[in-house]
Amino acid sequence: MALGGGREIGANSFYYSVDGQGILIDAGLHPEKTGWAAFPAIAALQGSPVDHFLVTHAHTDHLGAVPFVRQSYPNVPIYATSETIELSKIMLQNSASLLPKQHSQEVLDALPNYAMTALPETIERMRPLDLGTSETVAGGNVRISYYPSGHILGAAGIYIEADGQKIFHTGDTSLHAQRLVTGAQLPEGPIDVLVTESTNGVVDAYLTHSREKELERLIETINETLKNEGSVLIPVFALGKLQEMLTMIGDAVKAGKLPSVPIYTGGMGRRINEVYDKFLTSRSRTNDVDKTSDIEQAELPRREFLFGGKFFREPSIVLAASGMMQEGTASYFLAQRWLRHSHFTICFVGYTDPRTPGYIVSHAQQGTRIRFGSMKRDVPVRSRIERFRFSAHARREELLEIVRRLKPRHVVLTHGDEKAMSAFGELILENFPEMKVSAPEVGKWYGFNGSR
Numbered sequence: 001m002a003l004g005g006g007r008e009i010g011a012n013s014f015y016y017s018v019d020g021q022g023i024l025i026d027a028g029l030h031p032e033k034t035g036w037a038a039f040p041a042i043a044a045l046q047g048s049p050v051d052h053f054l055v056t057h058a059h060t061d062h063l064g065a066v067p068f069v070r071q072s073y074p075n076v077p078i079y080a081t082s083e084t085i086e087l088s089k090i091m092l093q094n095s096a097s098l099l100p101k102q103h104s105q106e107v108l109d110a111l112p113n114y115a116m117t118a119l120p121e122t123i124e125r126m127r128p129l130d131l132g133t134s135e136t137v138a139g140g141n142v143r144i145s146y147y148p149s150g151h152i153l154g155a156a157g158i159y160i161e162a163d164g165q166k167i168f169h170t171g172d173t174s175l176h177a178q179r180l181v182t183g184a185q186l187p188e189g190p191i192d193v194l195v196t197e198s199t200n201g202v203v204d205a206y207l208t209h210s211r212e213k214e215l216e217r218l219i220e221t222i223n224e225t226l227k228n229e230g231s232v233l234i235p236v237f238a239l240g241k242l243q244e245m246l247t248m249i250g251d252a253v254k255a256g257k258l259p260s261v262p263i264y265t266g267g268m269g270r271r272i273n274e275v276y277d278k279f280l281t282s283r284s285r286t287n288d289v290d291k292t293s294d295i296e297q298a299e300l301p302r303r304e305f306l307f308g309g310k311f312f313r314e315p316s317i318v319l320a321a322s323g324m325m326q327e328g329t330a331s332y333f334l335a336q337r338w339l340r341h342s343h344f345t346i347c348f349v350g351y352t353d354p355r356t357p358g359y360i361v362s363h364a365q366q367g368t369r370i371r372f373g374s375m376k377r378d379v380p381v382r383s384r385i386e387r388f389r390f391s392a393h394a395r396r397e398e399l400l401e402i403v404r405r406l407k408p409r410h411v412v413l414t415h416g417d418e419k420a421m422s423a424f425g426e427l428i429l430e431n432f433p434e435m436k437v438s439a440p441e442v443g444k445w446y447g448f449n450g451s452r
């Protein structure tokens, strides 16, 4: 049963009833919704037991509702990789601090586990289950293994074997390696059920560009802006995209492809950098030498001093959260100033949800006026705006490759918008007409019985 993230990218959470055991994978917060709709639909379980709670990775849309789930299931052990546990300390604090901006007092009053004093209890409940290791739970009947899933540091795909059934839950995954994070590893096929993400299930022109070409284009754009005495704003997610972009820009400076100008990064992103540096030998990393702390960075000023930032006077590169310019974040505020300067550039480097300010800004035409978020007035678009794709998710061909390698009888599509899911579902059926494909509705049971 999908409790969230069924036919959208949101409060991802999936419940499996396997051999009499209840297994919950992930509990995320929806980044856009407010009120209880932003949380997984735990009530749909109607008291079904949760014996094991597994977290795939530390992004908020997979982790943010873990304290919420613990309110209904306080004693359940929570398994995650050591990297994810370390990242959770930062990410859960961030979720807790953002809740008051998104929710009414009535909702907040019903969330005692998000009090800063209560958060450590959730962290203490987390048990390491590391990449490349397995654990037999529930009296020897259910075996759970964590596979590196690419995507971000410590991210796992989860393989469940029980009662002759084999289920693989991809989590967020990418087969291609990124700069710091390696590509996914998969168990041996054939399996019975594949539950896969489908973020990039629809053909996207940007994704046909190679990463190398995109990087070249980005470096060229930054160089052109700096030459005109302008600064470059790159909205990034503090977890994952920041470390990847920072390292690639650091490479380019070292290779003499970019001049050495100040590179600004923000507080939470820097704490996450430290975790990336702490886990140099993690199985999810491409190498054990690249430290983000080796790249010289200037500290992004706090909100109230942002507009006094030196980057408005001297050419700089600013890596600011969030990637989708969500209201209240540094990139949201900076964009309002950036847009007014014709010699400045905003470079988008990832997916932007159509409901976010990032989407409006990334699709704005120079010479027009736009308004986003809760802005009271239009702002003129004078700056240059460019879009790049450095996806941390599997491309469409990679998703099909996962299906080809695992040879499941059933494919369950999750974590994609309806367009992506139906396009990818059709692609699977064209290639493997014998497979069954479903896209689960939140709160409905789907049964997969019988053997191969």
Ligand SMILES: [Zn+2]
Pocket: 057, 059, 062, 151, 172
């Ligand atoms: Zn993710």
